[in-house]
Amino acid sequence: MHKLPDSIWKLRSLCEVYFINPVKVSGAPWELPTDIRMLQNLELLEVDDCHLEGQIPYGIGRLSPLRSLSLSCTNVSEVPKTISMLPCLQRLELYCNKIQELPMLPISLTHLNVSSKSLWLVPNLSNLTNLIELKLHGASGESKFCSGELWWIGKLSKLKTLSLRLNNVYAPAKLASLPHLNELYMSILDLQTYPQFPLSLEKLFLTTYNSTLSNLRNLSFFCLWESPMQEIQIDGFQLPYLRELVVAKCEALESIGLSSIRKLKAFLVDDCGKLVEIQFSWASESLEHFTIHNCRSFKRLVCMGEAGHDNDETANKMISCEGRLILSTKALQKLQRFDLSGDNGIFEIQVVGSSASWEVFSVSGCPSLRSLRGLPNLKNLQSLSVFTCSGLQVVEGLDQLECLKELKVWNCRSLEIDLSTTKLPDDCDTYIDHCKKLCGFEKRFVGPLQSYKRDKEQEPKQKQESRFKQEQESIDQKKKDKKGTGKPL
Structure with a gap:
């Protein structure tokens, strides 16, 4: 089957429709028909098929019971204004790379996920005060920019998860006013100044980091992703409850320094081609999982002594020897798993x-x-x-x-x-x-x-x-x- 059969739209009592083409079987392009308005009891519509194109029919605004609409990997290019007429719509997921802008959306939404390489205009979603989850991923690349502002995010007081990947758009300044924000992902935004984060934040994904970041005391997971930085220093006094740290796809990164991160349990470094050295506190009191993957220039693991801790100079010298990786159980007291993979200098x-x-x-x-x-x-x-x-x-x-x-x-x-x-x-x-x-x-x-x-x-x-x-x-x-x-x- 290469598209939904026309007869399906005559089943007026139908409540849920799923059309998934996981293997992307070849077929002719098709569009959602105008007869979709006949499904007066439809509550859920989910389509995952790259052959779906065109626009969502205007008649979708007549499906008042609709609670969830999900279009994934499609070539749909337009969302009609009538979508604002759906009083029960709670979840809207649009992974459609041809969508350029969004119309006014219904205030009932609690989950909104939009990802489109063509999205150039950032909408004003200040009316969506019931949102718990918001994802906006737009155009990326040096020649692709998004237009718009994100000041209105500070009004979405119920947000728990926020993911923003919008090229050249200023980062929102009032994130501290989101008292329930638990997870935050920010990528390729214009960070003229770092926003203040709410104390509720537990998971953070960023493309850059410095010691001026504030209100991160409750952070348990931190991922530094695609950062242009050459060196990073992460201080455990600033992140006292950090348990998982991921540094990935940082092409320019040459050195990572970790100090006083007493509760860190998992540390992953992935695909950092220029990384030469990792430095960390002499006594990693809780690190259990340590992974270094695909870091072709990696040569040294250096354990630095700290005030109040013994410092074995012989072991220190051995650990810093280039090309010879010394794993000291004194420094890695609770380690349970070690993984090293990919061509490197060891x-x-x-x-x-x-x-x-x-x-x-x-x-x-x-x-x-x-x-x-x-x-x-x-x-x-x-x-x-x-x-x-x-x-x-x-x-x-x-x-x-x-x-x-x-x-x-x-x-x-x-x-x-x-x-x-x-x-x-x-x-x-x-x-x-x-x-x-x-x-x-x-x-x-x-x-x-x-x-x-x-x-x-x-x-x-x-x-x-x-x-x-x-x-x-x-x-x-x-x-x-x-x-x-x-x-x-």
Whole structure:
């Protein structure tokens, strides 16, 4: 089916209509027909199809029971003024890249999500005082600008979630007047001055950051996204309850500094191609998950001593050594999971100090990595994954991980270890592929380590039996050949 059948619009008692084309099957363009006005009991209309185009019919204003209207990935280009006549409409979602502007909308709306690459005029939505969620994403790119102002946002006192991606539009100044605002996303706005944030804010997404930002004491999640900054310093005294920090797609970023972030539990750095160094407080008292992904210039992790904390100068020096990543369990006291992925400048990883909390260790796509050392210091390591590290030759102490429950090694052609003689538990789930030196035999292996050991023990016997069989077949063939010629055996 490439469009909604015409007969559907004659079903007057119909309450909900869904048309989803998730695989984007090819088909002819179609429009919502004017007969849509016949569905007098319709409460929900949802269409996800790139072949839908044109405008929403004017007759939609006659569907007074309509509560939710969602158009996703469509080519609809116009929203009629009659949409303001829908007294029960609460949710309006328009992900339509050809919409240029919005008409007056009904005051009943509680959720409004609009995303269009063609949206150039920012509407005045000051009448939508019942909004709980507002998303406005417009034109982006150096040559595309939006026109309009956002002063009216300060009047939407019920807002809990606000997302703004509007090129060249001044950021709203009166966000502090939104007492229930919980989540805020602001991107590519013109930040002449930073707005004051409400104390209620718990989640914040920004493209730039500095120490003048205020009222962030209750923030638990912070994401710095597509920032042009070269260096950022984030102070835990300003963000005392921060638990999750994400720094992503910051192409110019070279250094990240974290200090006194006592409650931080998860830290993710993703796709920051020029990032060389990460500095953080000597004692990260609560960090549990630490991920570095696709940071091709990354070379150093530096733990700086703070007043009132011990400062081991030897460890400090080791940690700051370029290309050698030292993971100090003294600095990462509560770490449970570490992930390093993507090509970078790290050639050695070493765990220093003992840890009973560390459970997951994952390294992937690091062709420069030559050695992984100190794993026996992780007394409760449950999962070890090493993928596509073509230069990796040494995994020190792999044979001593007595608590390991999962081992995955893929495409590590230089790694050579005999797992059949290790202390790894027999029930350890093991996956080994494209690692001929590690496997010790041609085929890949998937299953409990006990089966691996059994296969390894049987392999010499199988090879011997195979050789004997081949020799016997050769002898038999020679006998047949001689018998065929009539010569005595």
